[in-house]
Amino acid sequence: xxxxxxxxxxxxxxxxxxxxxxxxxxxxxxxxxxxxxxxxxxxxxxxxxxxxxxxxxxxxxxxxxxxxxxxxxxxxxxxxxxxxxxxx
Numbered sequence: 001x002x003x004x005x006x007x008x009x010x011x012x013x014x015x016x017x018x019x020x021x022x023x024x025x026x027x028x029x030x031x032x033x034x035x036x037x038x039x040x041x042x043x044x045x046x047x048x049x050x051x052x053x054x055x056x057x058x059x060x061x062x063x064x065x066x067x068x069x070x071x072x073x074x075x076x077x078x079x080x081x082x083x084x085x086x087x088x
Contacts, residue, residue, distance in 0.1 A: 048071070048075065051071040052071065
């Protein structure tokens with residue numbers, strides 16, 4: 001049985017009704033997420049290790065903390081959309 005709901009929005013001063021329909025569940029098993037998580041985790045580990053190794057070996061002693069902070073900030077920015085998509 002299909003349920004229909006209505007939502008209303010205001011576009012250019014006019015109230016517009018939108019019809020929303022419940023869709024059927026798909027048949028994709030949740031285990032298909034495991035390879036995706038493994039690939040994302042491996043990529044993040046390789047990026048982190050490479051960046052930290054570079055910051056300790058190539059960047060000067062007085063600026064390696066700044067470089068490490070920038071690296072962690074970049075990781076945070078790259079992971080934020082992914083984590084929001086998973087949690088919600």
